[in-house]
Amino acid sequence: MAEAAPERRAEVVLDATEVRSPDGRTILHPITLTLTEHRIGIIGPNGSGKSTLARLVNGLVEPSSGRVLVDGVDVARRGAAVRRRVGFCFTDPAAQVVMPTCVEDVELSLRKRIKDRVRRREAALQILERFGLGDRAEVSVHVLSGGQRQLLALAGVLATDPDLVIADEPTTLLDLRNTRLVADTLFSLDQQLILLTHDLELARRCERVLLVEDGRIAFDGPAEAAVAQYEATV
Amino acid sequence: MSLPARATWAVRLPVGAKVLTLLALSITTVALRGVPAAVTLTVLTLALALVARVPGRMLLRTLRGVVLFAVVVAALQWWWTGPERAIESLLDLTTLALLGVLLTATTPVGDMLEAFVRWAGPLRHLGIDPERVGLVISMAIQSIPATITLARETRDAARSRGLAGSPRALLTPFVIRVVARAHETGAALQARGIGD
Numbered sequence: 344m345a346e347a348a349p350e351r352r353a354e355v356v357l358d359a360t361e362v363r364s365p366d367g368r369t370i371l372h373p374i375t376l377t378l379t380e381h382r383i384g385i386i387g388p389n390g391s392g393k394s395t396l397a398r399l400v401n402g403l404v405e406p407s408s409g410r411v412l413v414d415g416v417d418v419a420r421r422g423a424a425v426r427r428r429v430g431f432c433f434t435d436p437a438a439q440v441v442m443p444t445c446v447e448d449v450e451l452s453l454r455k456r457i458k459d460r461v462r463r464r465e466a467a468l469q470i471l472e473r474f475g476l477g478d479r480a481e482v483s484v485h486v487l488s489g490g491q492r493q494l495l496a497l498a499g500v501l502a503t504d505p506d507l508v509i510a511d512e513p514t515t516l517l518d519l520r521n522t523r524l525v526a527d528t529l530f531s532l533d534q535q536l537i538l539l540t541h542d543l544e545l546a547r548r549c550e551r552v553l554l555v556e557d558g559r560i561a562f563d564g565p566a567e568a569a570v571a572q573y574e575a576t577v
Numbered sequence: 578m579s580l581p582a583r584a585t586w587a588v589r590l591p592v593g594a595k596v597l598t599l600l601a602l603s604i605t606t607v608a609l610r611g612v613p614a615a616v617t618l619t620v621l622t623l624a625l626a627l628v629a630r631v632p633g634r635m636l637l638r639t640l641r642g643v644v645l646f647a648v649v650v651a652a653l654q655w656w657w658t659g660p661e662r663a664i665e666s667l668l669d670l671t672t673l674a675l676l677g678v679l680l681t682a683t684t685p686v687g688d689m690l691e692a693f694v695r696w697a698g699p700l701r702h703l704g705i706d707p708e709r710v711g712l713v714i715s716m717a718i719q720s721i722p723a724t725i726t727l728a729r730e731t732r733d734a735a736r737s738r739g740l741a742g743s744p745r746a747l748l749t750p751f752v753i754r755v756v757a758r759a760h761e762t763g764a765a766l767q768a769r770g771i772g773d
Contacts, residue, residue: 403764423770431768437723438758439765441716443686450687452769454708460691485722503770 351506352535353428354379355400359409362395362558370395371558373409378537382530384549384566385539386573392558393539397509400537401429413507430505430534434512436489436496445471445487445495446480452502467502474498474528490521494528507535514542543570587629587683592692595684599676606672612661615668622675631682636675643674690715709772716762727754 355378362371371392385393398404399411402422411418418425433439442448449467457463471477474494479487487495493513500508510529514522526545529536538549546552552569554562562572587595606618626636647670655663690711697707731751732741740746766772 398764401768403768426768426770429768431765433761433765433768435761437726438761439769441719441762441766443715443719447685447687451712451771455770460687499769 350381350535351533352379352381353414353507354412355507355537356412356415357399357409358412360399360406360411361408362392362399362404363407369558371399374560375409376553376560376563378551380550381535382549382551383535383537384546384552384569385537385555386541386543386546386552386569387555387561391555393555394511396553396555397431397511397537397539400507400509401426401431403431427503428506430500430503430508432493432497432500432508432510432513434515436492439496439499440484440492442484444481444483445476445498448484448495448499449502452499456504470498470502471495474501475524488521489517490524493517493521493525497525497528501532501534505534507537508532509537509539511539512541513538514540514545543573546570585630585683588685590683592684592688593696595680596692599680603673603676606669606676610665612664612668615665615672619668619672619675622672622679626675626679626682629679629683631679635678635682639674639678640671643670647671686715686718712766712771723758724755727751727758730754 357374357376359373359375360371361369361373363369374396385396387393395404399406400413400418402411402418402425405419413425413429416425440448442451446464446467449470450463453463453466457466468477468480471480474497476491476495476498479491479495484492484495493516497508497510497513508529513529514525517525522542522545526542526548529538530548536549538545540546547566547570549566551564552562552566553560554569554573556576561576562569602618602622606615609615609618647667650670651663651667654666693714694707694711697705697710700710701707728751731747731754734750735741735743735746738746
């Protein structure tokens with residue numbers, strides 16, 4: 344995939360960030376790292392702390408100690424400001440698509456930025472067009488295929504115009520064709536991408552891959568080496 | 578829930594005017610006694626639905642849902658108070674259902690949402706965000722089909738384990754999944770910066 348010319352990115356800094364559960368169990372041991380690459384992959388077994396790590400970056404999870412900064416802005420202090428710059432795409436689109444029709448769902452994301460209804464609809468239709476859903480605008484979200492629904496969820500996230508997109512296993516529920524479609528769409532974005540995935544083919548397309556195991560970063564480096572180490576541990 | 582493709586003049590009417598008209602018609606339906614009045618209102622509402630070009634399929638679906646219920650009510654009424662009240666309540670319930678579908682079929686959810694947000698404007702002085710009121714209403718509507726899907730999945734799961742008759746095997750996972758879905762949806766909304 345050819346990357347689009349003007350790359351957008353943010354600098355994500357974790358500074359001795361630690362997450363403990365309310366009952367005192369450690370979910371993430373203190374992590375210090377800086378993420379600036381355009382395509383970052385996060386791999387690792389179920390329950391290793393990948394999702395927690397990703398949710399720290401947009402404030403859905405708050406650190407028990409340490410700090411998370413996005414371009415120098417503290418996520419714990421100014422979560423709303425950070426979330427305007429960081430889009431988040433979940434595994435199950437059913438939970439994040441909240442309006443009855445496709446165009447209405449995208450409009451929901453545009454509500455804050457575009458007050459005029461006619462212009463908002465135009466913008467929403469343009470975004471749907473970009474994601475190959477132009478002809479599905481007035482269609483109920485319940486009749487979309489799994490792949491289309493995930494693309495719609497992504498369209499809803501991109502409509503908020505973020506600089507960074509975090510995708511938490513966005514292809515786990517999809518078949519091969521839809522996995523390729525969603526992945527190609529993600530990798531064609533101008534936005535910086537942090538991709539959590541069990542699909543090692545997708546991880547290989549990233550510049551830098553973190554391997555998370557037992558709440559720790561077990562490896563941090565080039566994709567090929569990260570995948571090799573992960574496969575060696577299974 | 579999606580809007581019929583053949584949008585008409587009825588769709589372009591202001592939401593407030595439609596809601597008030599339907600409110601007035603509903604109150605009239607309930608307030609006026611007697612079979613002739615009930616017949617007149619049912620015919621009037623049906624005529625309105627046809628003029629507004631509400632798709633026949635949608636009308637039938639609504640009628641099928643309400644008529645079953647209305648017939649049971651009417652049968653009881655017949656037994657208690659006689660045929661006149663029975664026919665009246667059957668027609669009244671049908672009229673009310675038709676009025677409901679008339680509004681939903683001619684009003685995109687987005688328009689409805691805007692109207693609620695506008696009407697909730699004065700609540701701002703009480704510290705309530707009108708935008709959030711509108712969002713809550715629209716999400717309540719949207720959560721119905723999703724919840725039905727969850728119920729069906731839970732029932733199928735229970736059935737495939739041979740637990741179809743056990744209320745606990747049905748209800749416990751269903752409630753947990755609905756609450757879990759609500760949490761996920763909340764996280765997704767927060768991630769989209771909605772409600773910040």
